[in-house]
Structures are given as C-alpha cells and as structure tokens.
Amino acid sequence: DTEVTQTPKHLVMGMTNKKSLKCEQHMGHRAMYWYKQKAKKPPELMFVYSYEKLSINESVPSRFSPECPNSSLLNLHLHALQPEDSALYLCASSQLTRDTGELFFGEGSRLTVL
C-alpha cells in the first residue's frame, strides 16, 4: 500500500472547467512534489514544496496552480487546461533530514482534457 494518497484516480474535464488534484502523505516528510508524466516518457518535475513553501517552479504555465495547505497536503488546481495537458499527474514526498532525497510516489491521477 502506498503511503502517498492521490485523489481522484481518474479525472475528465473540459477546457473551461476548474478542478483540483489532491495529495496526502502521513510519513512526516517535509518536501512534496508534483510531476507530470506522458505515455512512454519519464516523469517531468513541475513543482517542489519545502516546509510548505514553494521552492521550485519549473516554468509551469499558470493554468496549473499548486497549493500546500499544511505539511501533509498538496493540491494542484487546474483551470483552462488544454488537451495536451492530458497526462498522469504524480505526487511524491521526501524527507529533508537526509541528503539523499528518495521520492515516495502516490499512484497518480490520470487526467484527460477534452
């Protein structure tokens, strides 16, 4: 069982919709991440939160808006997406007390934009 929980597992939305992806972890990790993965491609880093503050934004379009309400929760707000944004969105967490930074992934939210 994964200790990083993502909801929903599947999401279909139109280009004018507003939706959110949610991620929760209870491992006490203080870094949380959003990755985007297209079919047969590796995960691409989108955002990193460290101690609930946004520390890395990989030049992601503003139609993706991350939020970290507390150390256990991470949201990704979606608005005015394009069909090419259809992908698997992966949340991950890691410790910050170790220098290695291994990632623990959730099962992902598969997004389809119509």
Place this chain on the structure above:
Amino acid sequence: QKEVEQNSGPLSVPEGAIASLNCTYSDRGSQSFFWYRQYSGKSPELIMFIYSNGDKEDGRFTAQLNKASQYVSLLIRDSQPSDSATYLCAVNRRTGGFKTIFGAGTRLFVKA
C-alpha cells in the same frame, strides 16, 4: 545534451540471467542517484539509491556509481519475468527541496 541519459531499449534477457542497465548524467553537482522501477500503468517505485562511489548491493540488485565518469549502473542478478518493467535512472541535487531529474527509462523484458 540531456541531463540524464539512458538507453531506451528494449533490453531482453532470459530468465535467470544478469540484466545490466546503464545511465550517464551531465551535472557534476548531482548528489544522489536512484533507480526506480515502473510497471505499465503504475507509478515509479524506488529500487535503490547510491551516493558514494563504488558498489551497493541489496538482494538481487547492485547499483554502481562512478562520479569521475558520471556513470551509474544497475545490475539485476537471477532476472525474473516479474522484473519486466521500465527502469528509470534519476539524479538529484538539493535546492530547497530536492530537484530530481529522470532519464527516459530503459524497458526490460525478462523471457521465461
């Protein structure tokens, strides 16, 4: 030049053989190195990490790191059909959180 390069494969080995997966990276500031396994339709799961030069063994898996050559490898001994998956090499450096960059992945097929 990509930050992390892997041979995309597919790599096909018979059951019981040794599978050898290779990876090179370009950023000498990279601090830690990882191998993740990803089954089709699933999320990546950590197989091994290594941050010092040399070998690190865990069961059937051995990771090797050569920072001078900027080279990381993963050996899978006694390969099983259940090892058939995509293996992602990843490197990270600490900048706030950790910036982890993945290679394109190598698809491994283990034939029974």
